Amino acid sequence: MDSSIFSLHPSSPLILSLAASCPNSTCSLGLSSPSGSFSFGPRHLDFSSVSRRLMAAPSPAASDNKATTANGGVGNGLFKPKIVNGDYGYVLEDVPHLTDYLPNLPTHSNPLQDNPAYSVVKQYFVDVDDTVPQRIVVHKDSPRGVHFRRAGPRQKVYFDSDEVQACIVTCGGLCPGLNTVIREIVSTLYSMYGVRKVLGIDGGYRGFYARNTIDLTLKVVNDIHKRGGTILGTSRGGHDTKKIVDSIEDRGINQVCEKLFVDQMGINQVYIIGGDGTQKGAALIYEEVRRRGLKVVVAGIPKTIDNDIPVIDKSFGFDTAVEEAQRAINAAHVEAESGENGIGLVKLMGRYSGFIAMYATLASRDVDCCLIPESPFFLKGEGGLLEFVEKRLKESGHMVIVVAEGAGQELISETKSMTDASGNKLLQDVGLWLSQNIKDHLKAQKMPINLKYIDPTYMIRAIPSNASDNVYCTLLAQSCVHGAMAGYTGYTSGLVNGRQTYIPFYRIIETQNKVVITDRMWARLLSSTNQPSFMCPKLVAEKRKEMQMATEAQPSGQLMDDGNTGADKKAANKEVRA
Numbered sequence: 102m103d104s105s106i107f108s109l110h111p112s113s114p115l116i117l118s119l120a121a122s123c124p125n126s127t128c129s130l131g132l133s134s135p136s137g138s139f140s141f142g143p144r145h146l147d148f149s150s151v152s153r154r155l156m157a158a159p160s161p162a163a164s165d166n167k168a169t170t171a172n173g174g175v176g177n178g179l180f181k182p183k184i185v186n187g188d189y190g191y192v193l194e195d196v197p198h199l200t201d202y203l204p205n206l207p208t209h210s211n212p213l214q215d216n217p218a219y220s221v222v223k224q225y226f227v228d229v230d231d232t233v234p235q236r237i238v239v240h241k242d243s244p245r246g247v248h249f250r251r252a253g254p255r256q257k258v259y260f261d262s263d264e265v266q267a268c269i270v271t272c273g274g275l276c277p278g279l280n281t282v283i284r285e286i287v288s289t290l291y292s293m294y295g296v297r298k299v300l301g302i303d304g305g306y307r308g309f310y311a312r313n314t315i316d317l318t319l320k321v322v323n324d325i326h327k328r329g330g331t332i333l334g335t336s337r338g339g340h341d342t343k344k345i346v347d348s349i350e351d352r353g354i355n356q357v358c359e360k361l362f363v364d365q366m367g368i369n370q371v372y373i374i375g376g377d378g379t380q381k382g383a384a385l386i387y388e389e390v391r392r393r394g395l396k397v398v399v400a401g402i403p404k405t406i407d408n409d410i411p412v413i414d415k416s417f418g419f420d421t422a423v424e425e426a427q428r429a430i431n432a433a434h435v436e437a438e439s440g441e442n443g444i445g446l447v448k449l450m451g452r453y454s455g456f457i458a459m460y461a462t463l464a465s466r467d468v469d470c471c472l473i474p475e476s477p478f479f480l481k482g483e484g485g486l487l488e489f490v491e492k493r494l495k496e497s498g499h500m501v502i503v504v505a506e507g508a509g510q511e512l513i514s515e516t517k518s519m520t521d522a523s524g525n526k527l528l529q530d531v532g533l534w535l536s537q538n539i540k541d542h543l544k545a546q547k548m549p550i551n552l553k554y555i556d557p558t559y560m561i562r563a564i565p566s567n568a569s570d571n572v573y574c575t576l577l578a579q580s581c582v583h584g585a586m587a588g589y590t591g592y593t594s595g596l597v598n599g600r601q602t603y604i605p606f607y608r609i610i611e612t613q614n615k616v617v618i619t620d621r622m623w624a625r626l627l628s629s630t631n632q633p634s635f636m637c638p639k640l641v642a643e644k645r646k647e648m649q650m651a652t653e654a655q656p657s658g659q660l661m662d663d664g665n666t667g668a669d670k671k672a673a674n675k676e677v678r679a
C-alpha cells in the first residue's frame with residue numbers, strides 16, 4: 102500500500118462509524134445477493150425508474166444522522182457534511198452517496214473486471230476505505246488531519262450499464278483541456294462501463310432548459326482533445342436550479358433525444374465541468390436532486406485557468422497556460438532588449454489569484470517585475486513601482502513586467518464597478534493603465550522609452566492542452582466516472598497530493614485559492630526578479646497576520662506547496678514558543 106494512502110482497518114472502531122455512512126463498506130455488502138451482486142435483468146430499468154421518482158427522500162435531518170456533523174454546508178446548507186473522526190486526529194471529510202437518501206438501491210458487479218485491458222492489473226479496484234491526506238508534510242506529533250476519499254473504480258457499482266443516462270455540461274471561461282475531459286468522460290463511460298447514452302448540454306447551465314443537446318458518442322469525441330475550447334460551448338450566468346433539475350428529471354432532455362431516451366427516464370449522471378461559480382451551481386443542483394429523492398449523481402470536475410480552486414494541487418490547463426505565456430514573455434523580452442530603455446509589459450489572466458503570472462515569471466527568468474492581485478503595490482514616491490522602473494532601466498537598459506489582470510485594481514477604478522452575467526467583477530485594463538503611468542513618469546524624467554504592451558489574455562486559454570495536461574484531464578475524467586458509477590454524489594474530483602480524490606462540494610466552494618505572499622514561493626519569485634515587495638513594513642506585518650489567520654482556519658492547497666500550510670505554521674509557531 103502506498104504510504105500516502107491510509108486504509109481504514111476493518112477491525113478499528115473507525116470502521117463502525119464509516120460503515121454506517123459508507124455504502125460500499127460491510128453494511129451495504131449485506132444487500133448483495135449470494136452471487137455477490139444484485140441483478141434485476143431486463144426489468145431493472147423499471148425498478149430504477151420507480152426508485153428515481155417514487156422513493157420518498159428521508160428528511161435531511163434524518164438522512165444525515167449517519168455522519169458526525171460539522172460547521173458549514175453545501176449551497177444552502179441543507180445537508181450537513183459527512184465527517185468521520187478516527188484515531189490520532191484522523192478526519193475523513195467524506196462525500197455523499199446515493200444510499201444516504203435512497204437506502205435500498207441494488208448493486209452490480211463492476212464490468213471493469215471483465216475488461217481485457219484491465220486483466221493485467223494486480224488490483225482492479227480501489228479499496229473502499231482508502232483515503233488521501235490533505236496535508237502531506239507532518240511532524241512527529243501532528244494529528245493525522247483531514248483526509249478525502251480516494252478516487253477510483255469500486256468493486257460494486259450502483260448503476261447497470263443500460264440504465265445510465267449521463268450528461269456533460271461546461272460552464273464559465275475557457276480553459277485548455279476542456280475537450281479532453283469531455284472526451285475522456287465519454288470514453289470511460291462507453292469503454293469501461295458499457296454506457297451508451299451520453300448527452301452534451303449546449304452552452305453551459307442555461308443549455309439545460311434551452312433544450313439544445315448533442316449526442317456524445319465515441320465517434321463524435323474522437324479528435325476533440327486536439328482542439329481548444331469546448332465542443333459543448335459555455336456561458337456565464339443563467340443558473341436556475343429548479344429549472345435545471347426539472348430538465349434533468351423528466352423534461353427537455355429526454356424529449357429532445359427521443360432516439361435514445363425512449364423509456365422517458367431522465368438523466369441520472371450529471372457531469373459538471375467548471376470553476377468556483379460552476380461548482381457552487383453544482384452544489385445547488387445536488388441539493389435539489391437530493392431533496393427530490395432522485396437517483397441522480399451530481400459530479401463536478403474543477404476547471405479554472407486562474408488556479409483559484411482550493412484543496413486541489415492545481416487545475417488542469419494551468420501548465421498549458423503557463424507554457425503559452427512564455428511565448429508572450431519571450432516576445433516582450435526580445436522587444437525590450439532591442440530598443441532604448443525598452444520595456445516589455447505582458448498582461449496575463451488572474452482575476453483574484455496571480456498563479457499564472459507567478460509561475461510564468463518563475464519559469465521565464467527574463468522578468469524584472471511581477472505584479473499580482475495578492476500583493477498590493479503603489480506607483481509614486483519612494484519604494485513605489487515607478488521609482489523601481491526608472492532604477493532598473495538605468496541599470497540594465499531594458500526590463501520586462503508581467504502583470505496579472507486583477508493586480509492594482511483598487512488603484513485604477515474609480516468608476517462604478519460592473520459585473521459579468523455570473524456576478525464576477527469586470528476588471529479595468531491594468532496593462533493600459535500601467536503603460537500610461539510609466540510613460541508619463543519617464544517623460545517627466547526626460548527618459549526616452551520604448552514600451553511594448555502585449556496582452557495574450559485569451560491566447561493562453563483558447564489553445565488545446567499540452568501532453569501533461571491531457572494525461573491529467575484523462576485521470577480526472579476517469580476518476581469522476583468511477584465515483585458516479587459507485588454511487589457517490591455531491592463531489593468534485595480532484596488531485597490532492599498527487600492522488601485522485603473525491604472532495605465534497607462545500608470544501609471546493611468555501612474559499613478561493615490565492616498566492617500566499619508570506620510563503621516561500623513568493624519569496625523565490627522576489628529573489629528571481631529582484632523586485633522590491635512594494636509594501637511598507639506595516640503592511641507586510643498586517644498581511645502576514647491576515648494570511649496566518651486564513652491559513653490557520655484552513656490549510657491551503659498551494660501549488661507545489663512547501664508544506665507551509667496553516668497547520669504546519671501552527672506547529673512551527675508552537676515549536677518557536679516552546
Ligand SMILES: Nc1ncnc2c1ncn2[C@@H]1O[C@H](COP(=O)(O)OP(=O)(O)OP(=O)(O)O)[C@@H](O)[C@H]1O
Pocket residue numbers: 272273274275305306307336337338339340375376377378379380381382383385404405406407522523525
Ligand atoms: N453562487 C452561485 N450559485 C449558482 N450558480 C452560480 C453561482 N455562481 C456562478 N454560478 C453559475 O456558474 C456558471 C459559471 O460561473 P462563472 O461565470 O463564475 O465561472 P466559473 O465557473 O467560476 O469559471 P471561471 O471563473 O474559472 O471562468 C454560471 O452559469 C453561473 O450562473
Ligand SMILES: O=P(O)(O)OC[C@H]1O[C@](O)(CO)[C@@H](O)[C@@H]1O
Pocket residue numbers: 273274275376405406407450451452506521562
Ligand atoms: O472574458 P471572459 O470570458 O469573461 O473571461 C475572463 C475571465 O475568465 C478567467 O479566465 C477565469 O476563467 C479570468 O481570469 C478572466 O478574468
Ligand SMILES: [Mg+2]
Pocket residue numbers: 273376377378
Ligand atoms: Mg470563477
